[in-house]
Amino acid sequence: MSRVDAATARRLAGVALANVARPYPHKLDHLLTAAGEALDHRRIHPAFYGSYDWHSAVHMHWSLARIHKMHPSGDIAACLDRHLGSENLAAELAYFRSPAGVTFERPYGWAWLLKLQAELIGTPWEKAGAPLAAELAARFGRFVGAPYPIRAGNHGNSAFACLLALDYARASADTVLSRTISGSATRWYGADRDAPLAYEPSLDDFLSPALVEALLMKEVLSEREFAGWLARFMPAGIGPLAEPPSGFDRADAKQVHLDGLSFSRAWSLRRLGFADAAQRHLSAALPHVAGDYAGAHWLASFALLALTEG
Numbered sequence: 001m002s003r004v005d006a007a008t009a010r011r012l013a014g015v016a017l018a019n020v021a022r023p024y025p026h027k028l029d030h031l032l033t034a035a036g037e038a039l040d041h042r043r044i045h046p047a048f049y050g051s052y053d054w055h056s057a058v059h060m061h062w063s064l065a066r067i068h069k070m071h072p073s074g075d076i077a078a079c080l081d082r083h084l085g086s087e088n089l090a091a092e093l094a095y096f097r098s099p100a101g102v103t104f105e106r107p108y109g110w111a112w113l114l115k116l117q118a119e120l121i122g123t124p125w126e127k128a129g130a131p132l133a134a135e136l137a138a139r140f141g142r143f144v145g146a147p148y149p150i151r152a153g154n155h156g157n158s159a160f161a162c163l164l165a166l167d168y169a170r171a172s173a174d175t176v177l178s179r180t181i182s183g184s185a186t187r188w189y190g191a192d193r194d195a196p197l198a199y200e201p202s203l204d205d206f207l208s209p210a211l212v213e214a215l216l217m218k219e220v221l222s223e224r225e226f227a228g229w230l231a232r233f234m235p236a237g238i239g240p241l242a243e244p245p246s247g248f249d250r251a252d253a254k255q256v257h258l259d260g261l262s263f264s265r266a267w268s269l270r271r272l273g274f275a276d277a278a279q280r281h282l283s284a285a286l287p288h289v290a291g292d293y294a295g296a297h298w299l300a301s302f303a304l305l306a307l308t309e310g
Contacts (some may be wrong), residue, residue: 003307009071015290015300016063017079019051025293027053033099044095047088052297055109055155059301062116065123066304084120086128093132107143107150110136111161114168121171133168140165141177144184151213153205154257158188159212160264166219182220189213193232197239203248206260206302208241210234211268218272241265242277244284256295259285263302270310282306 004012026049028041042049048057061083068076095101105113117133120126140161149158162181169178195210214233218226244262248255262285269278282303289299 004067004070004304006071008307009067012063012289012300012304013067013071013073013076015296016060016067017075019060019297019300020048020057020064020079020083022050022297025052026050029054029104031100031102031104037100044091046091047083048092052293055105055112056298056301058109058116059112059298062112062119063301063304065116065119065125066308069119069123070308080125084125084128089128089132093135096132096135107140107158107161108155110140110143111164114140115164118168118171133172137165137168137172137174137177141180144180146184149184149188151209153200153202153207153209153261157207157209157212159185159209159216160207163212163216163219166216185216185220189217190229192229194235195233197234197241200241201245201258201261204254204257206257207264208261208268211238211241211265211272215268215271238269238274238277241269242274242280244281246284250288251292251294253294256292256299259288259295259299260302263299263306266306267302267309270306278306278310 023042026041028039030037030039030044038044045054045057048054048061051057051060061080064076064079067073068080096104113136114133117126117129120129144158144162146158150156151158162185166178166181168174169181192213195213197210200208200210210233214230217229217233221229244265245258248258250256250259262281266278266281266285269275269281285299286303288295289303290296
């Protein structure tokens with residue numbers, strides 16, 4: 001966490017504080033189950049109504065919680081008090097338990113909520129968040145019993161979701177969830193060979209399917225087992241993944257995913273031992289954290305992952 005100085009923390013916190021309290025524009029993801037349902041997102045999601053969509057609001061709150069641990073801030077504490085009180089989080093839990101909430105934000109939003117709760121452990125907001133986290137942890141454990149992983153470079157990716165959920169499992173001493181994730185990872189990915197690195201990235205990617213898979217396997221295998229697995233999975237090294245993407249339109253909501261890809265690659269590459277490549281990706285994306293709202297509503301969180309983990 002030493003890579004985030006006070007000035008950088010203030011910059012990222014300013015972006016996050018503005019986002020979590022900004023109700024519009026908002027992309028509401030809701031399954032209608034009856035006529036006449038009220039669709040006021042501030043009412044049905046009183047904690048996570050900002051940042052354009054629910055999952056972005058969740059991980060922007062994670063950003064604030066992480067920054068507050070490094071550089072305590074009265075503004076951040078007041079914001080978390082307003083948003084993460086027991087009444088608001090009870091309403092979020094009620095939504096998940098409603099007919100519309102059965103698969104809402106699975107798995108990406110679930111995983112980020114668990115990552116947020118891991119950050120809240122030991123803080124004044126831990127108790128209020130615990131029931132929602134417990135609900136989603138149980139759902140996540142059932143979900144990863146699926147026969148196949150999702151290998152996309154965006155929200156559905158199973159490996160990335162497992163990495164965030166594993167952080168929660170370890171921080172909260174949820175050994176059942178930790179064992180479940182480890183078992184699913186080895187079942188899904190243990191026999192993988194020759195990752196198709198030349199196919200990355202696609203225009204919608206904010207994750208590298210190969211790198212997040214490798215990072216998850218690093219977390220669940222012994223050092224010796226992982227070395228053998230990685231030699232089979234990336235026999236020629238990281239190849240084209242060493243250089244950040246370029247030449248895209250940052251005002252386009254899909255293309256700006258590639259800035260997020262630079263950050264998530266930096267996060268993965270540093271933890272996998274490729275520090276120089278990680279720095280190139282970080283340097284390419286960091287100037288664009290507070291640009292067009294297409295990226296500004298979420299990129300700060302991925303910047304913080306890259307800056308504070310690894």
